[in-house]
Amino acid sequence: MALLEIRNLHATVDDKPILNGVDLTIDAGEVHAIMGPNGSGKSTLSYVLSGRDGYEVTDGEVIYDGKDLLEMAADERAREGVFLAFQYPVEIPGVAGLTFLKTAANALRTHRGEGELDAMDFLKFVRGKAEALDINDEMLKRAVNEGFSGGEKKRMEILQMAVLEPKLAILDETDSGLDIDALKVVSDGVNALRGPERGMLLITHYQRLLDYIVPDRVHVLAHGRIVKSGDKDLALELEAKGYGEFMEAAE
Amino acid sequence: MPDGSGHMQPFLDQALADSASVPGAKVDWLADLRGRGASIYGDRGLPGRRDEYWRYTNLNALGKNDFELANGGPAVDVPALPHRAVAELASYRIVFVNGRLRPDLCVLDDMPDGVLIAGLGDMIAAAPDRLEPVLGQGLDLHEMPLAALNTAFMRDGMVLFVDAGVDVDKPVHLVSITVPGETPLMLQPRHLVVLGDAAKATLIESHIGSDEGAYFNNLVSEISIGEGAELNHYTFQEEGPAAVHIAATALNLAAAATYDGFLLQSGGLIGRVETRAILNGSDADCRLDGIYLGTGEQVLDTTTYVEHVAAGCRSRQVYKGVLDGKARGVFQGKIHVRPDAQQTDGHQLSRALLLSPRAEIDTRPELEIYADDVKCSHGATAGELDAEALFYLMSRGIPAEAARRILIEAFVGEALSEIRLSQVAEDFSAHVRNWLSANITVNTAD
Numbered sequence: 118m119a120l121l122e123i124r125n126l127h128a129t130v131d132d133k134p135i136l137n138g139v140d141l142t143i144d145a146g147e148v149h150a151i152m153g154p155n156g157s158g159k160s161t162l163s164y165v166l167s168g169r170d171g172y173e174v175t176d177g178e179v180i181y182d183g184k185d186l187l188e189m190a191a192d193e194r195a196r197e198g199v200f201l202a203f204q205y206p207v208e209i210p211g212v213a214g215l216t217f218l219k220t221a222a223n224a225l226r227t228h229r230g231e232g233e234l235d236a237m238d239f240l241k242f243v244r245g246k247a248e249a250l251d252i253n254d255e256m257l258k259r260a261v262n263e264g265f266s267g268g269e270k271k272r273m274e275i276l277q278m279a280v281l282e283p284k285l286a287i288l289d290e291t292d293s294g295l296d297i298d299a300l301k302v303v304s305d306g307v308n309a310l311r312g313p314e315r316g317m318l319l320i321t322h323y324q325r326l327l328d329y330i331v332p333d334r335v336h337v338l339a340h341g342r343i344v345k346s347g348d349k350d351l352a353l354e355l356e357a358k359g360y361g362e363f364m365e366a367a368e
Numbered sequence: 369m370p371d372g373s374g375h376m377q378p379f380l381d382q383a384l385a386d387s388a389s390v391p392g393a394k395v396d397w398l399a400d401l402r403g404r405g406a407s408i409y410g411d412r413g414l415p416g417r418r419d420e421y422w423r424y425t426n427l428n429a430l431g432k433n434d435f436e437l438a439n440g441g442p443a444v445d446v447p448a449l450p451h452r453a454v455a456e457l458a459s460y461r462i463v464f465v466n467g468r469l470r471p472d473l474c475v476l477d478d479m480p481d482g483v484l485i486a487g488l489g490d491m492i493a494a495a496p497d498r499l500e501p502v503l504g505q506g507l508d509l510h511e512m513p514l515a516a517l518n519t520a521f522m523r524d525g526m527v528l529f530v531d532a533g534v535d536v537d538k539p540v541h542l543v544s545i546t547v548p549g550e551t552p553l554m555l556q557p558r559h560l561v562v563l564g565d566a567a568k569a570t571l572i573e574s575h576i577g578s579d580e581g582a583y584f585n586n587l588v589s590e591i592s593i594g595e596g597a598e599l600n601h602y603t604f605q606e607e608g609p610a611a612v613h614i615a616a617t618a619l620n621l622a623a624a625a626t627y628d629g630f631l632l633q634s635g636g637l638i639g640r641v642e643t644r645a646i647l648n649g650s651d652a653d654c655r656l657d658g659i660y661l662g663t664g665e666q667v668l669d670t671t672t673y674v675e676h677v678a679a680g681c682r683s684r685q686v687y688k689g690v691l692d693g694k695a696r697g698v699f700q701g702k703i704h705v706r707p708d709a710q711q712t713d714g715h716q717l718s719r720a721l722l723l724s725p726r727a728e729i730d731t732r733p734e735l736e737i738y739a740d741d742v743k744c745s746h747g748a749t750a751g752e753l754d755a756e757a758l759f760y761l762m763s764r765g766i767p768a769e770a771a772r773r774i775l776i777e778a779f780v781g782e783a784l785s786e787i788r789l790s791q792v793a794e795d796f797s798a799h800v801r802n803w804l805s806a807n808i809t810v811n812t813a814d
């Protein structure tokens with residue numbers, strides 16, 4: 118059984134059609150990349166999958182882990198193991214990052230029937246994961262994403278992913294705004310989470326990321342539809358030729 | 369009981385009937401002061417829509433009820449103080465139940481030299497001369513019609529005198545507990561705080577009431593802070609749900625005086641706290657901060673007037689409100705800079721969070737500036753919880769109600785983080801958490 122099966126997904130924002138029939142299947146253990154020009158609907162797809170308000174599904178269905186994903190509220194999906202690393206992580210002043218992460222982790226643990234971690238155990242657990250991502254205590258102590266640089270925010274997203282251990286991780290342009298060192302750190306973090314139980318959907322604009330996180334499948338999204346799929350070499354082809362001909366194909 | 373001009377002046381007859389028998393009736397200056405209060409209130413009547421600063425807070429219900437003047441009455445069961453950290457704090461405690469001093473509940477032993485904490489009633493009886501130079505001096509009754517009413521009735525309250533140079537070793541905790549019976553009660557407490565030059569004190573006020581029964585608590589505080597003196601002032605307004613709490617505070621700051629006030633308002637059906645701060649001496653520093661939490665059909669009104677008379681003073685106001693149900697918040701704040709008040713630094717900010725579509729806030733910020741070299745600002749925001757932040761939290765598995773709660777706590781927490789006395793901050797936070805638990809359904813399991 119596939120981990121995620123998207124069938125003929127159509128979605129609108131403010132009555133404007135953005136997704137126009139997306140079909141995509143991800144098996145557990147696989148990493149898929151979605152590439153596409155700006156405005157092609159990549160973030161919209163990530164929001165529809167994670168349950169953000171304001172995105173109306175007008176047709177199609179999404180089966181996740183044997184369940185109807187679109188029936189679930191955003192928080193429910195997260196507790197069922199869906200994780201979105203945001204293209205633009207949200208700053209929340211006044212909410213301590215660690216407390217936020219602990220609340221989230223414990224909500225997931227409770228849902229899975231595991232006991233909650235107390236503050237000390239949790240801190241130890243997070244520190245272990247943070248170190249590998251070059252995140253120090255000072256960063257952990259700040260309010261959620263407040264005052265972080267673009268690259269720091271992306272690293273914090275990966276830390277959250279590492280802590281929450283999702284079954285399906287969607288990473289929306291996690292590579293954008295990263296210098297080469299940060300890209301390496303983030304990619305190592307993502308690769309460390311690859312595993313037979315976990316599926317990943319990498320959304321990216323550039324082929325560069327895929328040198329570090331080698332995908333099993335690559336898809337091209339244009340005008341809200343997947344217009345071509347292939348193996349990792351498709352990304353290189355895209356890099357060489359640009360999106361032009363795929364865009365035309367989608368017209 | 370409308371008079372010829374058509375406005376209501378409930379309570380006036382009672383005050384006049386009372387004037388011959390009230391304690392201190394034979395002290396001329398006091399009788400004059402009370403008479404002045406009665407006459408100003410008689411002219412103005414109960415404030416209503418025609419009064420500029422009472423447009424949003426309707427007191428008509430007061431005119432319809434018969435209120436009986438509270439006089440302590442028979443011993444009642446006194447509810448425990450909800451403020452645990454503050455209750456355990458070593459402090460001088462002065463307690464009023466149904467408007468009258470309860471010496472048996474007070475903790476006023478070993479007061480240091482230069483500190484006087486006493487009941488106003490006792491002071492009127494024993495040493496009215498000490499009151500004469502200060503009582504009624506710090507406020508303009510024409511600006512505060514209900515303070516005029518209070519003046520007509522006043523008979524008890526707290527007196528806190530701190531001599532020049534004295535640093536009061538413990539906080540002073542003023543507790544007002546109201547337990548009304550069948551008949552609605554009216555309270556007219558009058559508090560007087562005078563800090564001499566370079567004196568220092570911390571004052572905590574707890575206003576609590578029993579869950580049932582209507583009452584009208586119309587209190588007035590006159591606070592005068594001498595040169596270089598410092599007062600930290602924290603107030604819990606947690607009156608009973610059927611109460612009308614109307615507080616007027618008149619603050620006078622001398623040169624280089626500091627006032628740091630923080631108000632938590634969440635009690636009463638109507639709560640209105642008006643503060644008029646006059647910065648008379650140069651280089652004074654005045655902070656008026658607060659949070660209010662409203663639900664049901666509550667009306668919570670914060671009205672401030674800060675007058676910069678002297679040069680080089682700073683004033684800062686930050687008020688944050690959370691309104692649910694059909695609650696209504698009112699924020700009216702004015703900064704008035706007189707021509708001589710150059711180098712004034714005056715700022716004001718009002719932020720309200722509306723949790724329900726029927727909650728409402730009326731905001732009225734005003735700057736009136738007659739000096740040219742000043743830095744003044746005001747700002748007001750009102751809105752719902754940030755949908756992006758809410759989604760971000762939920763996308764991590766945090767249930768919707770818990771996510772809402774986290775964001776609300778963050779909104780008020782910012783204000784609480786600036787409170788210097790940790791026990792007070794702790795009790796304020798506990799109150800916010802309890803309020804959220806009672807008013808926001810939290811569902812951690814799914």
Ligand SMILES: Nc1ncnc2c1ncn2[C@@H]1O[C@H](COP(=O)(O)OP(=O)(O)O)[C@@H](O)[C@H]1O
Binds near residue numbers: 153155
């Ligand atoms: N909230 C919104 N309101 C209106 N249009 C939107 C909104 N979000 C996205 N869009 C539009 O949907 C299209 C796809 O956007 P998006 O999914 O962000 O693309 P990508 O992530 O591929 O750059 C764009 O034309 C964008 O302008």
Ligand SMILES: [Mg+2]
Binds near residue numbers: 159160161204289290
């Ligand atoms: Mg995008």
